[in-house]
Amino acid sequence: MSGTPYAPHTDDETAAMLSAVGVDDEEALFDIPPDVAFDGELGIEPRTEREIRAECSRIFGRNDDLTEFLGRGHYGHYVPSVVDHLSDRAEFLTSYTQYQPEISQGFLQALFEYQSLLVELTGLPVANCSMYDAATALGEAATLADRVRSTSGDVVLVPGQLREGKRAVLENYCDGADLTVESYPTTDGNADVDALADRVGDDVVMVYAENPTVRGCVEERLEAVGDVAADGDALFVLGSDVVSLAVLEEPASVGADVVVGEASALGLPTAYGMGLGIFACSDEFLRQVPGRLVGASEDADGDRAFTLTLQTREQHIRKERATSNICTNQAWVALRAAIHAATLGPAGLVDLANDCVREAAALADRLDEVRGATAPVHDRHHVREFAVRVDQPAAPIGEDLEAEGFAVHVVGEHLLQVCVTDLNADRTDELVAAFDEVI
Amino acid sequence: MSGTPYAPHTDDETAAMLSAVGVDDEEALFDIPPDVAFDGELGIEPRTEREIRAECSRIFGRNDDLTEFLGRGHYGHYVPSVVDHLSDRAEFLTSYTQYQPEISQGFLQALFEYQSLLVELTGLPVANCSMYDAATALGEAATLADRVRSTSGDVVLVPGQLREGKRAVLENYCDGADLTVESYPTTDGNADVDALADRVGDDVVMVYAENPTVRGCVEERLEAVGDVAADGDALFVLGSDVVSLAVLEEPASVGADVVVGEASALGLPTAYGMGLGIFACSDEFLRQVPGRLVGASEDADGDRAFTLTLQTREQHIRKERATSNICTNQAWVALRAAIHAATLGPAGLVDLANDCVREAAALADRLDEVRGATAPVHDRHHVREFAVRVDQPAAPIGEDLEAEGFAVHVVGEHLLQVCVTDLNADRTDELVAAFDEVI
């Protein structure tokens, strides 16, 4: 038998194959000079699958069982069972990139449908079949801005209120493109459009705004932001998420050139930050899009068929002149998002988004009644989440809430942030009581 | 939208279809006289799938988390993950009986392979593609005995040591066939062959023995039992289970005419008694077999193909002269058992069975050292399980063990029974300690 569990070679087979190749043992096939060959031990003890399941179950059991009121870019919604059962089908899960479209029509069509979902949600005509996550999608948007607006400068403007990690990723992409990231101020949770207008000049290649913002605020003056960007000949990149897009202003209608963001709120359960990056844009930038695109075509019989297309943008053909280095992406997560969206239909998706608005408002009202807490901090409409100002220091309150079984964000010295979705909406009574208890 | 969640009818579609049929509403299609129509409420509140998952999770959470040392016909072994993933494929799980073999080759071949597994394990040339469980298979064996030995009498002989529930099922089948079930004595956990020989006469149509017995004993004089049955012109029916058959004497070699038993120890996790009945027999009784048989044939192109066969035995054709009333069986469980057997291969299956012998012996030795306990009660070889005699009353000890987190069988006033498999073998230290504690 093989010494490795997933190879089928019996001893006889191995012997026959070695003999066919003309060597005595597998060692003879390796051409590694002795001075760099490894003959030590890695020290990894093999286990049975049952042992590993038990081991990992023990390890994960060390996570505390908290009710999470967490968001800020990673959201948990209920994922219908059918999403798991269908996406786990081996023909999807264990397939590779669709280099041979004739035997990959299933996944190609699913990705084409995913792109179409994003086209409908953004109003933009082009959506790729996924980026890693919202942060890397934003980074890629900046490199696109660099390519298409490179004559005009090297500054990328982002809101002052932005998730730190997202900005850090953006800065790494900007590093390679010799771009500089600068913030523009926000006022009561929304873009300070006047200040932004003052700042935008020839040196700005891109203006980024989010709707909803990292604080959960609906951005009320998107069109004005878009106008400022357009006036400055800067790319207007809008960040959002797949659920919010079902009800918020259509990005195309406010002049967005590119939409980035997260689609993992559909299809993926809470997964320690694993994501699904959206990248959509106007036709103008079609040949500048990073990542993979599925297009419709015909086969030799004249039947409709799908294929990866515009691959000359990609690294495996264009090498250092590619629009991005991305190849492996989040295709399977996109499939899951598409299935989840299908289970909801437009009515279900709009309901879900509206519930995110209603639940956030209702919870903010209740927390506002807790003595020593003010919510929401910003006088805006919110989607899912909102900031809470607390009179006492926020960090110990966060710890006390954790001791009561709840996780919330600590986002400032006296600021917490709370996110409510269908998954924890039935626990808001307990959360409010815990706030009452610990403040 | 439909009022039922899994119907796709939009209101427009429903209207169009009603109009095509020529009625105003669905009510008009029902031909139920008003005096027997139901217009009350069932009182069943619909829930979402998420609510039901939470509800059932709560309900099942009310089961205590005990380590089970339980067997007596229902066994837990580790089921490899691949069994779940493959058997859950919708083409298997959501298919019906293979009435159209041309588009059912996959399941038919899988069942053919399952039959082949049983043929190898029993040494008998015919195995059907499943009964409900060991008990009903035994009942069907009795009706077969009635049919093929009906001139000779009406008594079915079973061991005095037999699971009560199994005997109760047998008696219900015997009831319809006007057979009487009688016990023959056992001696130290094995058949008392001399007493059996004395009892077997013209009135006996069937002799049933088990290997291993309900007490886990290997039956040492099977050939003698078979000879006694043959001498009395009674059908020799042998009960076993799919794991034990991997090492115990081949039923065909000891003269068994029919083998019944459980195959659910492969493929099915502990499932509150859900089973998979084995039914195998010699060629002589081919046309008397209850249940479905898959056979090899050819298609119009001369290629090998599989189909349900010998259906004229079955109820849908032969009606009251059928060999059984069974139609729906345990096909999907048989598929799971076949996959599990494939993952083990013959070496793995033999290892598993041998471990059942070794672990039982080792645990019995250790429990024997506990003051006030004697194990095994019978001086036999055991598979998985064995009886333990306790000086004190057994029932309170069983309760005390439960309080310590262990479930064992209470089988007599001073008798417990303990079953050890790969699933609980790593907890035997704690079990022995608990015995020490409570006795």
Added chain:
Amino acid sequence: VREPLLSEKGEETVDVTDESPLPDDLTRDELTLPAPSEPEIARHYTRLSQMNWAIDAGPYPLGSCTMKYNPKFTEDVAADPNAAVHPDRSERSTQGNLELQYRLQEFLAEIGGMDAVTLQPPAGAAGELTGILVTKAYHEHHGNDRSEVVIPASAHGTNFATAATAGYDVVELPSGDDGRVDVEALEAAVGDDTAALMLTNPNTVGLFERDITEIADIVHDAGGLLYYDGANLNALLGRGRPGDMGFDVMHYNVHKTFATPHGGGGPGAGPVGVVDELAEFLPAPQVRENENVSGYERFEPDHTIGKVHGFTGNWLVLVKAYAYIARLGDEGLSDAAAKAVLNANYLAERIDLDVPHGPFHHEFAATAGERDAADVAKRMLDFGVHPPTTKWPEMVPEAMLTEPTEIEGQSSLDDLAEAFNLAYADTDEALDAAPGRTAASRIDQVSAARNPRLSWQALDGE
């Protein structure tokens, strides 16, 4: 493309005597089986699955089989490891399973208009046998030695086999001209020897037995019981309850009516409901609330028939049925019936074949007339659908018994109708040659039965 047998991918022989801790005279000598690697196993069964029709692949309108969509979430509910307990565990330590059993008993009793329900029978036929054994016990308990069960000719074959298995003589009742029970014939057939009348309602061509009250009276007046075959219960959900119609005992096919997956032939589950008078004969154990400890307990009905399954029946299936019923609720159940009946009527309207009897409910028996129904069915395979049940029931010549269930939409039914019509109108040659577009062409069933080869061992050397 055929998939080789697992055995053709390489077998291995293990010397058992070498390996076993048991003495040689208690062991077999050797064991020979395939020993594939996990990737080979995954491919083998994946490929096999790809050669198999399923409800998730398309319509499966087998009459009397009620092939509904199996909601995926019910699988997750049944996979709860907390529910995976041994049946010999104490009541005290398995309150969760007992509670679910109790709740499902209550659901089913309510839906059937019955007073008590057992979940033990592992399939519909086992439910029938249970019901008839309960009937028998009831009569015997009351000192009545009755020997006959009356069954309409159109009934499922299982009814006949069940009655025989329970030791009864079968009295077959010819169908009336309208396809329903002929009340006069029934009166003639029923008497002191009648233990029960087994009835499917709507019957196997989808017709409601309008005279059910009169039928019940006739049977009851003769001292017999009325048995309801639950195969067609989908047509009545929330709209008619066997208990209200005079039935005394019934089985439920949860793998039909309550959408548990059929798994290529099983497992199903066949709970049995009875009226109060019969409850004391149900199999043991039953589950009831125990008010004292605010929990659930098992109990043995006073005159129980004993057991019909070694343990508690097909547990995983029962859990899925619970989840399905809870998902639908009152409105979902009664609308399921409405849409099932609408679909059958719409489809019948769309096909060119004649449907001799009506008004039917959830299924109808079309007739292929001069064509061979089995050939028409084979040709339908070429049009990408699964055909209906063929040549049964016999009261309709060349019957194609069709039950689309509520899960098909208009366009799916239109596709199905087109397949019907194309096949029905096709040439004799095309029908003879069918199917031509499937993985296997027409399979020779006669030689399969004449020369039975039931294992790969039997194929060795061919």
Added chain:
Amino acid sequence: VREPLLSEKGEETVDVTDESPLPDDLTRDELTLPAPSEPEIARHYTRLSQMNWAIDAGPYPLGSCTMKYNPKFTEDVAADPNAAVHPDRSERSTQGNLELQYRLQEFLAEIGGMDAVTLQPPAGAAGELTGILVTKAYHEHHGNDRSEVVIPASAHGTNFATAATAGYDVVELPSGDDGRVDVEALEAAVGDDTAALMLTNPNTVGLFERDITEIADIVHDAGGLLYYDGANLNALLGRGRPGDMGFDVMHYNVHKTFATPHGGGGPGAGPVGVVDELAEFLPAPQVRENENVSGYERFEPDHTIGKVHGFTGNWLVLVKAYAYIARLGDEGLSDAAAKAVLNANYLAERIDLDVPHGPFHHEFAATAGERDAADVAKRMLDFGVHPPTTKWPEMVPEAMLTEPTEIEGQSSLDDLAEAFNLAYADTDEALDAAPGRTAASRIDQVSAARNPRLSWQALDGE
């Protein structure tokens, strides 16, 4: 048979302004999407899946892609609900996830011979970018402003794109005659501007860079770093470690080497390992043991490059990789490499195509010679296998880059060889017409690109 688009099965339009609690000027007007029922969804995606090749369907010998069997149990491990926590949870409350991250870091460091590992990069290309950004930070930290990355012509296109994304100029190194790095050419190319040499080893035709020690010296002597592209690590598992060969930084493709499913294009994960000197530049946060509280903690490396993923990377993928490595252990890993290399050599022996370079390890680039490699590949589809990567790397004319991995057995390789040979020997006409036995015939890629239609909206009105 084609499956209609979901949108073709019926769309629904919702008036958003009507429904939303938000003021109209902050909402869109309406939303139009398909609204299928769950059974329709199940059938749609089941049918789509049936039109898709997969490793569970058969061999998938794409060179450089390492399509291994994905053990099913790793899916169950990753599905543990206890592991499904939010990334912003406190250290204290997520010790389980931190422990698994730490353990996987340690596994990977050991396998690569590296000193520190980050799990954050969500794919191989992201790993490359991370590694090159770490390299850049290292040089900048040491006051070296280096502008070039040297890359062999045979390298993966990603290397070039990565270097460019990181802001480097690319110096392409032509391959030596033997298919390996030409040491003299390397010496000429490397200098004060060299930030790094990116190397795949074994390279993209499966050849081990025998002169690796000399290569490392040349690069290091010039002050550059040596980057290891982990795409071909499967050939070296337990037999050679990049760290021992002089590599300073490397990425791991866990969706290749460690058998996590590729999911039709992703998600993967591209952890990066570095030697001690580079550890302080890794992305934040890293995970380490905290001896004080006998647990695990996050920390920010002193000169971290910041972040390369918004959160912690592709968590579910990482969990599966952990489970796979733990399953194999030392012996399983090194035998996986042995069998992967044996399989490649055996398959090469069995095919009629010439393989210009050797001795190769886990993959080889055969040449289709006078035939068009892409056409030969299309014809192979007709023989029931997935073809290799075609027309790359360019150093082999009409290349067919083939990597069977360790999971194929002899008979599977024989089948694959037969498909190769039949296709290679077929007529021009047959190759032009291929594929002929697949669900779709040859797809027109040119018109797809010339007239891009990227959504169902774009198809409307066609």
